[in-house]
Amino acid sequence: MSKSYDVIIAGGGAAGFFTAINIADANPILKIAILERGKEVLSKVRVSGGGRCNVTHACFVPDDLVKFYPRGEKELRGPFNRFCSGDTIEWFEKRGVEFKIEEDGRMFPVTDSSQTIIDCFLSATKKHGIQILTGESIQAIYRADTHWKITTLNDTFLADKLVMATGSNPKMWEMLQELGHTIVPPVPSLFTFNIKDPRIKDLMGVSALATVKVKKSKLEASGPLLITHWGMSGPGILRLSAWGARELFDKSYQFALQVNWLNDVDLDECDVLLKEIKQEHAKKSVGKKSPFDFPNRLWESLVNAAGILPDTKWADLTRNQLQALANQLVNGEYQVNGKSTFKEEFVTAGGVELKEVNFKTMESRRVENLYFAGEVLNIDAITGGFNFQNAWTGGFIAAEAITSM
Structure with missing residues (x-):
């Protein structure tokens, strides 16, 4: 009944x-x-x-x-x-x-x-x-x-x-x-990115305010980025995954991610900043302390990725090295291979x-x-x-x- x-x-x-x-x-x-x-x-x-x-x-x-x-x-x-x-x-x-x-x-x-x-x-x-x-x-x-x-x-x-x-x-x-x-x-929406990259390999738990973009796409987001043992997470990444849910699905979660660790600073502005730091801290070692508002461990890794030895003095940096460092800071590319569900x-x-x-x-x-x-x-x-x-x-x-x- x-x-x-x-x-x-x-x-x-x-x-x-x-x-x-x-x-x-x-x-x-x-x-x-x-x-x-x-x-x-x-x-x-x-x-x-x-x-x-x-x-x-x-x-x-x-x-x-x-x-x-x-x-x-x-x-x-x-x-x-x-x-x-x-x-x-x-x-x-x-x-x-x-x-x-x-x-x-x-x-x-x-x-x-x-x-x-x-x-x-x-x-x-x-x-x-x-x-x-x-x-x-x-x-x-x-x-x-x-x-x-x-x-x-x-x-x-x-x-x-x-x-x-x-x-x-x-x-x-x-x-x-x-x-x-x-x-x-x-x-799926709200997921983290699987990335294997030497620049972030031993940086689990490091967080920084960053802008992230999907290469050859209009997808972009800003917010805290957290490095995890499987790649990248945090509000900035989750925001990007939410707005890009359908587009990233179509890409089978395989794409190049551009990370700007200085958030809203572009390449030209970064170049100027680095030249100013070079003058101010001429006698100091480049790899010793992060001149930006993010952890030293991340700074050391990016300096290394730019091909600069940590003990190199700021005064000794060549134009090419400054450009390589600027690229790592505001235009670093990381290959995403898959996703993980967020909690x-x-x-x-x-x-x-x-x-x-x-x-x-x-x-x-x-x-x-x-x-x-x-x-x-x-x-x-x-x-x-x-x-x-x-x-x-x-x-x-x-x-x-x-x-x-």
Whole structure:
């Protein structure tokens, strides 16, 4: 026998729970169920931010916030004007969760535990009588005349409205395709670069502010760059991987990376700087101390790569040696051979084509009474709480649309 609900949420993650709770807040008499294929709900929330849950980011201006989304920038402007980071904080604080802002703008519960967010959600769903059904792997979705029919391995469910909050699930995308939606093929986003190069071989843990570019491409990003035992990571690299997700996929993650260790200094400016340093420190050894704002170990490696012995005096540097050093500093090329996933926070670029969604309601433009929230859409962001903010905003707007009818 089929089980009937007013609203069924497919997916027991952040977006699914937030949508369900907001629907119940606005209309407590609606019968709501969350269907989760796994044994546990909110598993991504649990591991986010190293188990601390990076709930959102302290960027409170919608026009600034959208700039952190390689896919979704244009579409999220309107939604963020209705429910932004500040609204997220207020929503949780009303439910007893307090936050702190870290130096980089990331926001965490003061408890430093993702369990705080999980408990908040479970408490709200219990209070509202929202049914959480785990181990319900959806096998098919049908649109009947007046309702949805959802079949799982165990059961059949009927619902007036269906919210897809299934994240990057290829099986769910296939079902949405069968309903008439276009799916942008998924590719990885947010990954680090595998590089084997003598210049960085023994520099694990060294970090510097740098600008990175993909050679023969318009892709460019700036930010802290971290040298790891497998290559390069850090915010600058992750930013480049996010904006270049599709292009780097097409290159099979084999490309030349140009690194400017002086960030915004160009070759000519670097040449002038080195000549000034040569005059000021004429009697000092070149390799002894970094004259720039990055670690000595990195400086020594670049001096060596320029073919300069560390004990060489600045005064003795030839024009060619200065040029070689300038090249290493602002125009060094590193061959990338593959990628590595960034921690456990795997993010995918791809999903439901954004033109097929009404961002005023999060409802499908193709199928009536079908709504979306979170990463099921072709929206993704860099790390820092932005992917969660997309989930909160989409869930809030979908809930508002569902309950205002």
